[in-house]
Amino acid sequence: MLDARDIRVSLAGTPVLQGVHFRARPGQVTTIVGPNGSGKTTLLRAMTQEASYSGEVTLDGEDISRLPGWQLAARRAVLPQASRIAFPFTVFEIVRLGLTASAEAAQESRVSEALDRVGLAGFEGRFYQELSGGEQQRVQLARVLTQVWEPIGAEGARWLFLDEPVSSLDIGHQLEVMSLLAAYAQAGGGVIAVMHDLNLTAMYADDIAILADGRVLRQGPPSAVLTDSLLSEAYGCAVRVNAAPAGDVPFILPHMASIS
Amino acid sequence: MLVLSGLLVLTSVASLTTGASGASLWKALTQLVQGEEISLRERVILFDIRLPRLIMGILVGAALAVSGAVMQGLFRNPLADPGLVGVGAGAGLGAISAIVLGSFLPLGMQASLGYFMVPAAAFVGGWVSTIVLYRIATHRGRTSVAVMLLGGIALGALTGALSGILIYMADDSQLRDLTFWGLGSLAGATWDKIWLAAPLIMLALAATPFLARSLNALALGEAPAAHLGIPVQRMKNISILSVAAAVGAAVAASGGIGFIGIVVPHLLRLLIGPDHRFLLPNAALLGAVLLLAADMISRTIIAPAELPIGIVTATLGGPFFLWILLRNRSLLDL
Ligand SMILES: Nc1ncnc2c1ncn2[C@@H]1O[C@H](COP(=O)(O)OP(=O)(O)O)[C@@H](O)[C@H]1O
Numbered sequence: 001m002l003d004a005r006d007i008r009v010s011l012a013g014t015p016v017l018q019g020v021h022f023r024a025r026p027g028q029v030t031t032i033v034g035p036n037g038s039g040k041t042t043l044l045r046a047m048t049q050e051a052s053y054s055g056e057v058t059l060d061g062e063d064i065s066r067l068p069g070w071q072l073a074a075r076r077a078v079l080p081q082a083s084r085i086a087f088p089f090t091v092f093e094i095v096r097l098g099l100t101a102s103a104e105a106a107q108e109s110r111v112s113e114a115l116d117r118v119g120l121a122g123f124e125g126r127f128y129q130e131l132s133g134g135e136q137q138r139v140q141l142a143r144v145l146t147q148v149w150e151p152i153g154a155e156g157a158r159w160l161f162l163d164e165p166v167s168s169l170d171i172g173h174q175l176e177v178m179s180l181l182a183a184y185a186q187a188g189g190g191v192i193a194v195m196h197d198l199n200l201t202a203m204y205a206d207d208i209a210i211l212a213d214g215r216v217l218r219q220g221p222p223s224a225v226l227t228d229s230l231l232s233e234a235y236g237c238a239v240r241v242n243a244a245p246a247g248d249v250p251f252i253l254p255h256m257a258s259i260s
Numbered sequence: 261m262l263v264l265s266g267l268l269v270l271t272s273v274a275s276l277t278t279g280a281s282g283a284s285l286w287k288a289l290t291q292l293v294q295g296e297e298i299s300l301r302e303r304v305i306l307f308d309i310r311l312p313r314l315i316m317g318i319l320v321g322a323a324l325a326v327s328g329a330v331m332q333g334l335f336r337n338p339l340a341d342p343g344l345v346g347v348g349a350g351a352g353l354g355a356i357s358a359i360v361l362g363s364f365l366p367l368g369m370q371a372s373l374g375y376f377m378v379p380a381a382a383f384v385g386g387w388v389s390t391i392v393l394y395r396i397a398t399h400r401g402r403t404s405v406a407v408m409l410l411g412g413i414a415l416g417a418l419t420g421a422l423s424g425i426l427i428y429m430a431d432d433s434q435l436r437d438l439t440f441w442g443l444g445s446l447a448g449a450t451w452d453k454i455w456l457a458a459p460l461i462m463l464a465l466a467a468t469p470f471l472a473r474s475l476n477a478l479a480l481g482e483a484p485a486a487h488l489g490i491p492v493q494r495m496k497n498i499s500i501l502s503v504a505a506a507v508g509a510a511v512a513a514s515g516g517i518g519f520i521g522i523v524v525p526h527l528l529r530l531l532i533g534p535d536h537r538f539l540l541p542n543a544a545l546l547g548a549v550l551l552l553a554a555d556m557i558s559r560t561i562i563a564p565a566e567l568p569i570g571i572v573t574a575t576l577g578g579p580f581f582l583w584i585l586l587r588n589r590s591l592l593d594l
């Protein structure tokens with residue numbers, strides 16, 4: 001269980017998060033949604049000690065800022081929103097970095113296995129810098145996966161913290177990656193993902209926190225959060241939540257007429 | 261790695277047998293290996309001139325190349341140079357102060373400090389400027405690599421200005437000393453200097469294998485490296501102090517020798533890739549080989565006189581560096 005209480009962050013003098021409460025359970029995909037600049041990335045950065053914050057973040061009851069780095073690295077892996085690499089490393093070398101940080105004693109064949117899972121089999125020898133944005137994003141995801149490969153370790157559930165993990169992917173790979181994350185949660189791991197796409201969120205999230213102006217408007221199951229009024233309030237435009245004829249999964253269409 | 265080790269042995273032997281006194285030393289060396297007696301003159305040249313020079317060359321070459329690789333990893337920039345931690349500028353100011361102001365010291369002190377005065381002042385100057393720069397760049401326990409880079413430029417300009425004032429005050433013979441010191445040379449290598457420089461350089465080099473994994477992770481950025489469990493601040497401390505010690509000792513012992521710290525790691529990244537676990541030990545070997553080769557050129561090209569080695573490394577290193585740059589624009593991501 002990850003619990004963030006009363007998180008406040010100021011960047012360059014302006015308050016960006018103003019008392020955010022957020023929690024996530026292992027076994028679930030928890031997503032953070034909200035308009036641009038609402039503080040999604042900042043919340044993720046606070047919960048991973050990248051930004052200094054006031055408030056408290058606990059992982060299974062332990063204050064996360066008191067845990068040593070190597071112990072945190074064994075329990076959670078973090079995917080940043082964008083990643084540039086300083087030197088011409090190969091895909092294999094990048095993914096292997098996750099393996100060396102892992103608490104598991106795994107063979108290097110794990111690297112290929114992870115690449116296979118994100119649909120990049122055979123990319124081991126390619127230069128990271130010579131890949132497309134979407135391919136780079138999946139290499140980073142493979143690296144993060146090898147770091148916490150088994151969803152449950154000796155110390156309890158393992159966690160994935162992901163900032164827009166599918167933002168540069170085509171629709172096929174979006175579904176592939178989201179299914180992979182859902183399977184990770186199903187097996188007992190915790191997944192926290194900042195999401196841009198509300199329809200993918202509706203399809204895969206078990207729990208959704210919706211942010212606006214540095215506050216959580218509501219956190220709960222999709223049925224409680226993906227409502228016309230809440231989404232319209234958060235995003236500042238009229239949207240209507242619908243259900244596809246075939247299933248019970250809601251989908252969101254913007255209403256052009258009401259934006260103007 | 262094996263190839264480079266072999267190459268180092270070859271250049272070492274070549275370096276021992278090259279120089280002003282000619283080919284007879286090759287004979288002396290073979291005699292020595294076979295256990296025969298050699299003349300006193302040959303013994304002196306071999307053990308008191310050539311051997312310290314060889315060892316100093318290996319130490320300085322390895323120190324500069326490894327420091328370059330560590331700095332580039334730390335600054336996440338393939339163009340970073342060991343000089344970036346402020347060591348070069350500070351050491352230069354120290355050396356110039358010693359050369360110019362040394363003559364104002366009481367004669368007794370001048371005599372007791374002897375020729376150690378310049379290297380000692382260079383070392384102290386290098387350390388002081390590194391510590392100052394490090395303090396400037398460290399805020400609330402976190403060292404900003406970007407601030408260090410820019411602060412280094414400011415500090416370099418300041419020490420350059422101070423050096424300029426001193427140079428203005430210098431007389432002709434001091435100017436000549438200054439110029440030669442600035443260009444670097446292994447000619448002054450003695451056992452005494454080695455006993456001073458070697459422990460520092462060895463200690464710093466011994467620390468670098470522990471940095472390899474951290475430097476690899478740092479290529480992703482500081483935050484991702486921390487998420488991989490790397491103690492980022494501690495590794496920065498170790499890197500910067502090791503580089504300051506190694507480069508400070510190297511510059512103190514042999515003056516300003518450029519380009520080894522940039523060219524060697526570059527060349528190796530092209531040959532064996534950027535993985536620091538292999539890059540750092542190979543940089544030590546290749547740095548030593550290249551510096552010995554440059555030293556042999558500097559000794560033979562205008563024999564019986566000697567060209568300062570800094571001129572050789574700059575003449576060969578500069579164009580080579582440009583060539584690498586132009587060929588690899590896309591991979592360097594510049
Ligand atoms: N380094 C920074 N300095 C000042 N303001 C920042 C910084 N980073 C982000 N912000 C501001 O904080 C707000 C939240 O940013 P962020 O968390 O990145 O939003 P998003 O929800 O789109 O991920 C934005 O208004 C942004 O302009």
Ligand SMILES: [Mg+2]
Nearest residue numbers: 040041042081
């Ligand atoms: Mg964001």
